[in-house]
Amino acid sequence: MPISGLVIRLxxxxxELPSRLAEDARLTLGDLQARCFLPAxxxxxxxxxxxxxxxxxxxxxxxxGVDVVTVDFSDSVYPAIEAP
Amino acid sequence: MNRRQFLHSAAxxxxxxxxxxxxxxxxxxxxxxxxxxxxxGVTWDKAPCRFCGTGCHVQVGTKxxxxxxxxxxxxxxxxxxxxxxxxxxxxLALYGEDRLTQPLxxxxxxxxxxxxxxxxxxxxxxxxxxxxGFAVYGSGQWTIPEGYAATKLVKAGLGTNQIDPNARLCxxxxxxxxxxxxxxxxPAGCYDDLDVCDVLLLWGxxxxxxxxxxxxxxxxxxxxxxxxxxxxxxxxxxxSSALCDHSFRMKPxxxxxxxxxxxxxxxxxxxxxxxxxxxxxxFRALGVTPTLQGEAIGIEDWKRQLSxxxxxxxxxxxxxxxxxxxxxxxxxxxxxxxxxxxWCMGMNQHTRGTAINALVHGLHLLSGHFGTPGNAxxxxxxxxxxxxxxxxxxxxxxxxxxxxLVENDDHRAKAEAIWNLPPGRISKTIGHHTVEMWKRFxxxxxxxxxxxxxxxxxxxxxxxMPNLNELVAPSRKLSDKFLIxxxxxxxxxxxxxxxxxxxxxxxxxxxxxxxxxxRTQQWFKMVDPPGQARDxxxxxxxxxxxxxxxxxxxxxxxxxxxxFHTEKDGKEVPVWEWPHFYxxxxxxxxxxxxxxxxxxxxxxxxxxxxYVKARGxxxxxxEQPDGTWRETRFRFAEHDDPYVKKGAVYQFYxxxxxxxxxxxxxxxxxxxxxxxxxxxxxxxxxxxxxxHWHTGTLTMRIPQLHRSMxxxxxxxxxxxxxxxxxxxxxxxxxxxxxxxxxxxxxxDGRGSPPPGTLFIPFFDETLLANLLTLEAYDPFSKQPDYKxxxxxxxxxxxxxxxx
Numbered sequence: 001m002p003i004s005g006l007v008i009r010l011x012x013x014x015x016e017l018p019s020r021l022a023e024d025a026r027l028t029l030g031d032l033q034a035r036c037f038l039p040a041x042x043x044x045x046x047x048x049x050x051x052x053x054x055x056x057x058x059x060x061x062x063x064x065g066v067d068v069v070t071v072d073f074s075d076s077v078y079p080a081i082e083a084p
Numbered sequence: 085m086n087r088r089q090f091l092h093s094a095a096x097x098x099x100x101x102x103x104x105x106x107x108x109x110x111x112x113x114x115x116x117x118x119x120x121x122x123x124x125g126v127t128w129d130k131a132p133c134r135f136c137g138t139g140c141h142v143q144v145g146t147k148x149x150x151x152x153x154x155x156x157x158x159x160x161x162x163x164x165x166x167x168x169x170x171x172x173x174x175x176l177a178l179y180g181e182d183r184l185t186q187p188l189x190x191x192x193x194x195x196x197x198x199x200x201x202x203x204x205x206x207x208x209x210x211x212x213x214x215x216x217g218f219a220v221y222g223s224g225q226w227t228i229p230e231g232y233a234a235t236k237l238v239k240a241g242l243g244t245n246q247i248d249p250n251a252r253l254c255x256x257x258x259x260x261x262x263x264x265x266x267x268x269x270x271p272a273g274c275y276d277d278l279d280v281c282d283v284l285l286l287w288g289x290x291x292x293x294x295x296x297x298x299x300x301x302x303x304x305x306x307x308x309x310x311x312x313x314x315x316x317x318x319x320x321x322x323x324s325s326a327l328c329d330h331s332f333r334m335k336p337x338x339x340x341x342x343x344x345x346x347x348x349x350x351x352x353x354x355x356x357x358x359x360x361x362x363x364x365x366x367f368r369a370l371g372v373t374p375t376l377q378g379e380a381i382g383i384e385d386w387k388r389q390l391s392x393x394x395x396x397x398x399x400x401x402x403x404x405x406x407x408x409x410x411x412x413x414x415x416x417x418x419x420x421x422x423x424x425x426x427w428c429m430g431m432n433q434h435t436r437g438t439a440i441n442a443l444v445h446g447l448h449l450l451s452g453h454f455g456t457p458g459n460a461x462x463x464x465x466x467x468x469x470x471x472x473x474x475x476x477x478x479x480x481x482x483x484x485x486x487x488x489l490v491e492n493d494d495h496r497a498k499a500e501a502i503w504n505l506p507p508g509r510i511s512k513t514i515g516h517h518t519v520e521m522w523k524r525f526x527x528x529x530x531x532x533x534x535x536x537x538x539x540x541x542x543x544x545x546x547x548x549m550p551n552l553n554e555l556v557a558p559s560r561k562l563s564d565k566f567l568i569x570x571x572x573x574x575x576x577x578x579x580x581x582x583x584x585x586x587x588x589x590x591x592x593x594x595x596x597x598x599x600x601x602x603r604t605q606q607w608f609k610m611v612d613p614p615g616q617a618r619d620x621x622x623x624x625x626x627x628x629x630x631x632x633x634x635x636x637x638x639x640x641x642x643x644x645x646x647x648f649h650t651e652k653d654g655k656e657v658p659v660w661e662w663p664h665f666y667x668x669x670x671x672x673x674x675x676x677x678x679x680x681x682x683x684x685x686x687x688x689x690x691x692x693x694x695y696v697k698a699r700g701x702x703x704x705x706x707e708q709p710d711g712t713w714r715e716t717r718f719r720f721a722e723h724d725d726p727y728v729k730k731g732a733v734y735q736f737y738x739x740x741x742x743x744x745x746x747x748x749x750x751x752x753x754x755x756x757x758x759x760x761x762x763x764x765x766x767x768x769x770x771x772x773x774x775x776h777w778h779t780g781t782l783t784m785r786i787p788q789l790h791r792s793m794x795x796x797x798x799x800x801x802x803x804x805x806x807x808x809x810x811x812x813x814x815x816x817x818x819x820x821x822x823x824x825x826x827x828x829x830x831x832d833g834r835g836s837p838p839p840g841t842l843f844i845p846f847f848d849e850t851l852l853a854n855l856l857t858l859e860a861y862d863p864f865s866k867q868p869d870y871k872x873x874x875x876x877x878x879x880x881x882x883x884x885x886x887x
Contacts, residue, residue: 003088005095005155007103007166009307028092030100034107036307039099041092051788064307067300069102069165070095070155071172072145 002047005070006054008038008063017062026053047071094123101158102165106304130157130699131607132597133171134590135777137224137465138162138295139599140171141699144591146610151175151591160699162275162603168296170777173786177590178611180785182574184586185615195584200616200662204623206583208630210537210566211242215638219246219521219535223542224254224467224474226620227595228604229674231473233624233648234541235485239478240503241628241638241647245490245515246535248481250543251467251474252518253550256865257432258463259475261441264368264376264864265449265747267738268685269475269487272719273424273460274601274702278302280458281424283415286316287339287444288430288871292323293774295428295464303327315412317342317404318430319769319871320799320843321836330411333838336767336872338402340436340753343443345398346412347450348390355417357452364734365449366745376438376864377740378749389750401753416451422458423448428466429771433871438864439751446748455721455734465600466778472598472605476687477678481515486681490514495684502680504641517866519859522549525565526558539568541620542587546577547779547849550857550868551822556580570620575781576849587620588613594671596695602687602702602716606695609666621674622665629660648674685738686727720746756872757860760840764820764874766804767841770853771871773834780847796848797830800877801839805831808879815880818842820873823855826880842875 010017010032018038022029030039044050050071057066121128126145133140141160145153154175158165187203188195211218220234226249238247262269278284278301291299305312314328317339325331334342350356367386371379395406402409415421425448431440445461453459465471478485488495496510503509516524516535522545527533549555559565560580569581572589592613596606613619625648632639632646639647650657652668659665672692682689688704690713695701701715706726708714718724720736728735736746760767775793776783783789798816810816810829817826827844837843846853858873 003091003095004172005097005099005102007099007106009106009304028096030096030103033100033103034308037103037106039096039103041095041099043092047788048791051792065300065303067102067156067166068169068172069167070098070153072091072095072153 002044002050003072004042004050004068006040006042007067007069008040008057009065009067010036010038011062011064017060098155098158098165102156105158105164107308126152127610129608129610131591131610132468132599132605132700133167134174134177134468134782135170136295137467137470137600138297139468139597139601139603139605139700140167140297141605142167142171142174144175144610149611151178151611157699162599162700163297166297166300169774170783170789171297173788174590176786176788177782178592180573182785183614183617184572184574184578184584185617186586187616188584190582200618203583203585204626204630207539207568207627208634210568211627212631212634212636214536215242215244216246217534217536218242218244219248219516219525219538221518221521221538221540221543221545222247222249222474222479224249224251224465224470225542226469226473226479227597227671228469228472228477228678229596229671230541230621230624231469231477231479232485232674232678233621235477235479236503236647237624237628239484239490239499239510240505241631241636243509243511243638245481245511245513246521247479247515248518248521249474249479250518250545250548251470252480252867253433253548254429254466255432255463255470256867257434257437257441257862260376260438260862260865261445261463264378264438264442264740264749265445266720266736267740270471270602271460271462271600272455272721273462274717275301276717277424277458277460277462279305280422281312282421282458283313283315283423285423285425286314286318286324286328287425287427288318289427289464290318290322290324290771291426291464292327294466294772296774298464299324299327319767320838320841323774323834332404332408335401335403336769337436337753337756338404339431339440340443340751341393341398341401342404342409342412343440343447344390344393344753345395345402345409346416347443347447348393348398349395349409349413350417350451351387351390353413353417355413356450357419360452360454361450361748364736364745365748366741366743367750368747369750374863378747380741381750386748386750389752393753416447416453419452422456423453424458425461426464428464430871432463432867433869434867435757435860435862435869436751436754437862437867439749442749443751445746449746449748455718457718463600468599469597471600471602472596476598476682481517484510484681485678486683486687487685488681498684499681502677503647504643506642509638519550519555519861519866519868522555526555526562528562529564533562536564537566537568539570540577541570541623544571544575544577544779544781546575546580547852547854548846550854550870551859552852552854553823555859570623571781572617573781573785575779576852585623586615586617587623588617592617593619593621594669596671596675599700603700604689604695604703605700606692618662619665621670622659622662625670626660626662756869758858758873760874764876765840766875766877768818768820768856768873768875769837769841769843769871770846770857771843773845773847776845776847778847779849784847796845796851796853797828797833799833799835799837799843800829800831801837801841802831803839804877805829808877810879817878817880818844818856818875819878820856820858820875822858825851825853825855827851842877
């Protein structure tokens with residue numbers, strides 16, 4: 001269950017977007033900073049799902065960018081290391 | 085609180101801190117406390133990111149001997165807690181399925197396991213047999229101590245100068261640009277300029293993909309409502325273009341004409357900074373016999389030569405319109421604006437790389453946009469230690485540590501004194517630079533191919549060298565040529581090697597690197613490397629000691645001690661034996677010695693312990709009366725640089741004219757060495773993408789990045805595609821005078837080249853872009869041009885093999 005810390009950059013300082021984003025159960029939103037930098041935590045089942053969510057966020061109207069500031073992948077399954 | 089709640093809370097804290105900093109743009113407080121902490125069973129420590137030259141710091145979480153989490157380091161001034169897509173996946177670069185874990189020797193055409201003892205002896209015996217023919221080919225991914233050890237092995241030990249780095253392929257022209265203008269290498273400004281500039285000019289640069297954290301730093305200012313104008317000048321439309329206020333399309337090599345045309349406009353209009361020029365600048369041109377230092381000329385002679393570049397002629401040569409050139413001249417003519425220029429491979433991988441670097445510096449000097457925060461001409465590097473290791477360690481054929489030169493008698497004497505060598509040990513004969521080294525390796529020994537062994541560390545020339553069919557492939561058919569490769573994964577180079585040595589990487593070892601803004605960074609080993617993989621530094625020291633055992637006289641100093649003699653508590657530590665390598669901090673031992681070189685060119689480094697505390701320090705780092713160490717943000721400027729005389733305002737204290745002045749050059753425009761013609765009608769440009777780092781050996785093994793960008797492609801203009809009947813994803817065959825490559829077309833994709841122009845990324849080892857490229861290089865920097873050559877395109881019926 002990867003957990004990522006995000007900063008979502010909003011295009012407009014008067015955006016209604018935070019309330020719409022809050023409807024996604026995978027996202028926990030923090031306090032908006034300077035009306036355009038929105039901290040958030042993303043919890044997903046897989047890293048792949050986390051990537052898709054970030055891509056979806058980037059494609060949404062009103063979002064200028066998404067920075068991923070932490071990624072915990074300790075629960076992910078690592079590939080085994082094998083000799084060549 | 086359970087573990088999951090804790091992780092959730094920690095992620096929210098980090099995100100909120102990052103958002104707060106972005107909102108307020110506050111500099112994070114510099115850490116002076118130990119970085120190590122243990123939370124919920126995860127041990128966290130600091131390290132610079134493994135990838136590009138930006139120098140972001142990450143927090144690395146380890147548990148049970150593995151890296152389990154990555155976070156942006158909120159205390160890092162460079163990235164302020166943020167990372168790019170590569171950075172936050174950097175931990176996974178350690179855990180690809182196919183790590184190299186034991187030495188391998190080619191026997192009967194097949195790589196077979198051997199012991200480290202055998203491997204070290206094979207390398208040493210190749211060096212002993214023919215030291216002059218034994219070359220080391222290194223990397224801007226070497227840590228500072230690794231590069232220093234390699235330099236010492238070759239220059240102090242073997243007594244040759246056959247060592248050159250892959251940085252020759254990426255920033256050598258930036259070096260010769262700095263040397264020809266200021267007399268000393270590396271940028272005067274720093275990333276702080278990005279926080280205050282009014283205008284940011286991108287010269288053939290795509291930081292949205294190549295240096296995304298730095299580009300975000302500027303975009304965030306726009307988000308906060310600050311006024312900053314971004315101008316993109318490039319040969320194709322990129323992700324950066326889309327985010328800029330102005331995006332100008334130039335012709336290949338057009339950058340020379342832009343710089344010349346804008347400077348001429350400033351002169352003709354009288355809007356250049358006459359006061360700055362009169363007090364701080366001199367003028368130069370190549371003269372009859374071109375040299376890097378050139379010949380002094382007067383300002384009137386300089387103006388006369390420049391006057392040929394009228395706006396109309398500059399427009400015709402560059403591809404910009406007269407209005408676009410005039411806009412640039414308007415901006416540079418204003419003293420109230422702060423202007424920063426950024427460039428990277430577009431200006432460096434250029435057969436006139438030295439010239440265009442010097443001209444852009446000259447444009448800033450001429451207009452007085454220099455030396456105050458926000459006014460800076462700044463080159464970026466692509467590797468984590470192209471600056472710290474290659475440029476400062478002297479891992480180049482003509483260099484010694486600290487910016488010293490092998491041809492200079494005084495410089496060699498200084499190095500021999502620090503290394504305690506008998507006088508005359510260091511050779512004054514310059515070795516073969518990268519292209520020449522590989523050309524000679526690929527030439528039969530009886531036909532002038534005097535390099536018979538190359539030891540490659542931390543780089544992948546089998547993919548990254550230009551014109552691979554000419555420079556690399558022939559050597560594999562010559563029986564007396566021997567290729568040794570130290571690396572962490574199988575690569576295009578290990579696959580053709582005679583001997584493969586498995587290396588430790590990143591936080592599997594101690595390290596120090598130096599980023600694009602002169603910032604020296606340090607980290608400690610956090611996890612063990614897999615299997616028998618070992619530090620590159622250990623490999624170098626082990627080979628040196630084996631040479632000592634085999635009787636090579638160069639491996640002793642003049643007191644008879646081993647070149648890498650290391651003591652702890654008054655007793656020698658046998659660091660050449662792997663079980664003892666970490667009995668002491670070898671990095672610190674080597675750095676303490678290397679640091680003595682740093683003062684000769686005012687690149688002063690602090691003691692090792694200062695870097696342990698900090699998230700990097702920008703040199704020169706000078707001790708203060710209270711015993712603290714102060715870094716320097718703006719070189720040559722009295723307001724910040726401790727080496728500038730009081731009252732001088734600016735002082736270029738390594739001036740090539742010996743009068744504390746910087747040099748404003750005249751370099752004429754010339755056409756590229758290969759241009760499209762009837763037979764090969766397209767321009768080809770090669771480069772990088774955001775998901776993959778250089779030849780992709782690390783990022784292609786990170787599943788998230790591999791999935792995002794699984795294979796190379798060719799960007800094709802829609803009009804060209806329509807004319808040839810090519811649709812998105814269809815395979816085309818590209819052919820240059822040097823090679824052939826088939827790959828899928830991408831139309832209106834991430835980048836958008838103009839008609840007649842193609843772009844290929846070079847990260848994919850199954851679709852080698854460098855089968856096509858040209859090895860022609862700049863006469864001073866010897867850096868090849870990967871950005872311009874001529875190809876033809878043909879639609880193919882079949883798709884390439886899926887990866």
